[in-house]
Amino acid sequence: MINLVPTAMNQSYTYARRNRTLLRWVIAVAIGFLGVVAVLIAGMFYINYQVRAYQRQVDSTKEQLVKQELEATQARVEEISSSVKLANQVLSREIFFSKLLQGIGSVLPPGTALQNLNLTNDLQGGIDLQVVAVDYRAGTQVQVNLADERNKLFEKADIQSISCANPDDASGSDVDSQYPCQVTIRALFAKDSPYTYTGTKEKASE
Numbered sequence: 001m002i003n004l005v006p007t008a009m010n011q012s013y014t015y016a017r018r019n020r021t022l023l024r025w026v027i028a029v030a031i032g033f034l035g036v037v038a039v040l041i042a043g044m045f046y047i048n049y050q051v052r053a054y055q056r057q058v059d060s061t062k063e064q065l066v067k068q069e070l071e072a073t074q075a076r077v078e079e080i081s082s083s084v085k086l087a088n089q090v091l092s093r094e095i096f097f098s099k100l101l102q103g104i105g106s107v108l109p110p111g112t113a114l115q116n117l118n119l120t121n122d123l124q125g126g127i128d129l130q131v132v133a134v135d136y137r138a139g140t141q142v143q144v145n146l147a148d149e150r151n152k153l154f155e156k157a158d159i160q161s162i163s164c165a166n167p168d169d170a171s172g173s174d175v176d177s178q179y180p181c182q183v184t185i186r187a188l189f190a191k192d193s194p195y196t197y198t199g200t201k202e203k204a205s206e
Helices: 007-107 136-147
Strands: 112-119 126-133 154-164 181-189
Touching (some): 007 112, 007 136, 126 136
Antiparallel strands (some): 112 126, 126 181, 154 181
């Protein structure tokens, strides 16, 4: 077959085909480059996201550790505070009973002795006293002295029970032959009593 196309035009067609091929390669390379850029951008976003996630996790862990340490410190402080309060309460109670014993002992009549005393929950500001006496008269005199407002100990004092055993029958028993009478008295502290115990503050005068 005879090619009647001029040589110049034939060359133009050849270059055109080459240009189209080159253009396809350029487009392919550009698309590939854009794909690489997209992958890089996506990777950067993913890395940044992971970094922020790990940072939040680290911050949360630090916050939990600080909180746990703070809670442990607060618990320790509360424990120490409770121990101090308990020690103060015990000390106040000891001071209270020490001064109260002195006050009661100063008003007991001859022939009597304080055997025991207890704060009572049945009566606000009340106290139960167990006293031993040589006879019935001395036992009743205890109530009179405790209730005497001049002593500023109690607002009132009532005998709950009084019993006297025969001293001759005291041998081999729990009855004290020297103090055969036992008296139980319930007393109510006077409002201005210097011996009132509040549980946290001891009001007895020095």
